[in-house]
Amino acid sequence: MNSRNIFDDPTFFENYRALRETEVNYNDQLEQPAMRRLLPDLGGKTVLDLGCGFGHNCLEFVRRGASRVIGLDLSRRMLDQAEAACGDPAITYLCRDMTDLTGLPQADLIYSSLAFHYVQDFGRFAQDLFAALNPGGWLLFSQEHPLVTATPGGLQHYNRDEHGKEISFTFSDYGRPGRRECFWFVDGVEKFHRRFSDIVTPLCRAGFRLDEICEPLPGERADQIIPGILRREEIKPTFLIVKAQKPGTPSSV
Amino acid sequence: MNSRNIFDDPTFFENYRALRETEVNYNDQLEQPAMRRLLPDLGGKTVLDLGCGFGHNCLEFVRRGASRVIGLDLSRRMLDQAEAACGDPAITYLCRDMTDLTGLPQADLIYSSLAFHYVQDFGRFAQDLFAALNPGGWLLFSQEHPLVTATPGGLQHYNRDEHGKEISFTFSDYGRPGRRECFWFVDGVEKFHRRFSDIVTPLCRAGFRLDEICEPLPGERADQIIPGILRREEIKPTFLIVKAQKPGTPSSV
Numbered sequence: 001m002n003s004r005n006i007f008d009d010p011t012f013f014e015n016y017r018a019l020r021e022t023e024v025n026y027n028d029q030l031e032q033p034a035m036r037r038l039l040p041d042l043g044g045k046t047v048l049d050l051g052c053g054f055g056h057n058c059l060e061f062v063r064r065g066a067s068r069v070i071g072l073d074l075s076r077r078m079l080d081q082a083e084a085a086c087g088d089p090a091i092t093y094l095c096r097d098m099t100d101l102t103g104l105p106q107a108d109l110i111y112s113s114l115a116f117h118y119v120q121d122f123g124r125f126a127q128d129l130f131a132a133l134n135p136g137g138w139l140l141f142s143q144e145h146p147l148v149t150a151t152p153g154g155l156q157h158y159n160r161d162e163h164g165k166e167i168s169f170t171f172s173d174y175g176r177p178g179r180r181e182c183f184w185f186v187d188g189v190e191k192f193h194r195r196f197s198d199i200v201t202p203l204c205r206a207g208f209r210l211d212e213i214c215e216p217l218p219g220e221r222a223d224q225i226i227p228g229i230l231r232r233e234e235i236k237p238t239f240l241i242v243k244a245q246k247p248g249t250p251s252s253v
Numbered sequence: 254m255n256s257r258n259i260f261d262d263p264t265f266f267e268n269y270r271a272l273r274e275t276e277v278n279y280n281d282q283l284e285q286p287a288m289r290r291l292l293p294d295l296g297g298k299t300v301l302d303l304g305c306g307f308g309h310n311c312l313e314f315v316r317r318g319a320s321r322v323i324g325l326d327l328s329r330r331m332l333d334q335a336e337a338a339c340g341d342p343a344i345t346y347l348c349r350d351m352t353d354l355t356g357l358p359q360a361d362l363i364y365s366s367l368a369f370h371y372v373q374d375f376g377r378f379a380q381d382l383f384a385a386l387n388p389g390g391w392l393l394f395s396q397e398h399p400l401v402t403a404t405p406g407g408l409q410h411y412n413r414d415e416h417g418k419e420i421s422f423t424f425s426d427y428g429r430p431g432r433r434e435c436f437w438f439v440d441g442v443e444k445f446h447r448r449f450s451d452i453v454t455p456l457c458r459a460g461f462r463l464d465e466i467c468e469p470l471p472g473e474r475a476d477q478i479i480p481g482i483l484r485r486e487e488i489k490p491t492f493l494i495v496k497a498q499k500p501g502t503p504s505s506v
Contacts, residue, residue, distance in 0.1 A: 147400075147427070151421075155421075159423060167425060168404075168408075168423050168424060168425035169423065169424060169425065169427075170412060170421050170422065170423045171421060171422060171489075172420060172421035172422065172488045172489075173487060173488060174400070174487075174488065174489055174490060175468070175470055175486050175487040175488065175489070175490055176487050195468050195490070196449050196466060196468065196493075197465075197466040197467055197468045200453070200463065200466040201465050201466050201467075204462075204463050204464055204465060204466075209457075209462055209463075210453065210457050210462075210463045211457055212450075212453075212454050212457060213449055213450040213453040213454055213457075214450055214454075215428070215448050215449065215450045217428055233428050234426060234427075234428040234429050235425045235426060235427065235428065236424075236425075236427055236428070237427060237428055237448070240449075
């Protein structure tokens, strides 16, 4: 099964929607707060949201003043829900592969939440992202941390002490970038492992200026909502967030 | 024991010298080839080598055309050997803490091999490095990989399958940056763990433009010299290398 289509698989879709509809998930407690903190000023700006899913972030960008938001996703099911629940005259939802940026308006922000680990050729993609931005424009994306994508077949695991407390994490194959297949609600979900260097260096090569790398840690409130998340994240991070800028002076809005 | 002084400890010094005098070490097979590949043109340039040890790299920079090289190290024993074996009129060896850059000439390259994990305050240090470089100047450093520095007390370990083959790696506390104490020939060697983000973001904040991040993998020749190194490095990297530039146009030499 092609990973890009799993989001239209009925089993996957229902499980995924249920996960995202509860507050008890790592995205809401860990990734989203960090991503929001890193958002640049969006007043009058054009935003591309790559892998926009249910469209919550597209609507947030409009609330923050964006004049135009284009959400791309390969899942027709997700976009149907996005249009129903997160529609706005300033938002256009497009059903297409998020690596196909042809014919889109130049963006001031390219945003992507937890989708780039599905991209196979990141060097090429980094160049396309750079070309799709206005001078001074921002790239802000999150993905699964390289320590999460590394191990084939989901064989990584936490280790516990004799009292059941999580104390360490076991992984392998960090130094072997490439395709990984894992189980996530359904079999055969396909991702691509990249080392830290395989993420950062292509962005630099494409011309981006790195602004910040973030490996978010949960606060105490998150630990009350998801007991144990703080200890687990202190052992091993789940997410990697990158903020980078295309050099140049933005034209006046 | 303060980590900065271990290199003058007689037990440590003799073990360390013996390690570096054989070709069968990770530095020569893995870190040094990658560092050499990333060196910028040095013709007529001024180079600072922070934690220069026995001075081999200082001499290499002169061979590559550097007009002035200043090697800093806290170990008087190492510098005595550097002056004896790697002396040159273009090289000045200074016995001082490598984070003290006061009074030195502005550099075109700041180079450091496997010493930055001893620095406690990397944010402050990144600013000092930036200030010590000429416009257009380069920072090139290697350090122990965050996956190596993470686990307190050297409790990380490779795991083997039933045939004795190394198959995975166990670590902890990646998400808890700070002081670590470990055994390396002697007890109480002090290092500082930083996550990727704790290394990259301070450099960006200081004004550096990241050029390349490298997590070097060994070639087949290295695997013949150190059997098993290739498999171990595919499981978990040992080194992290960062190349960054201070923006601006170099003045003519």
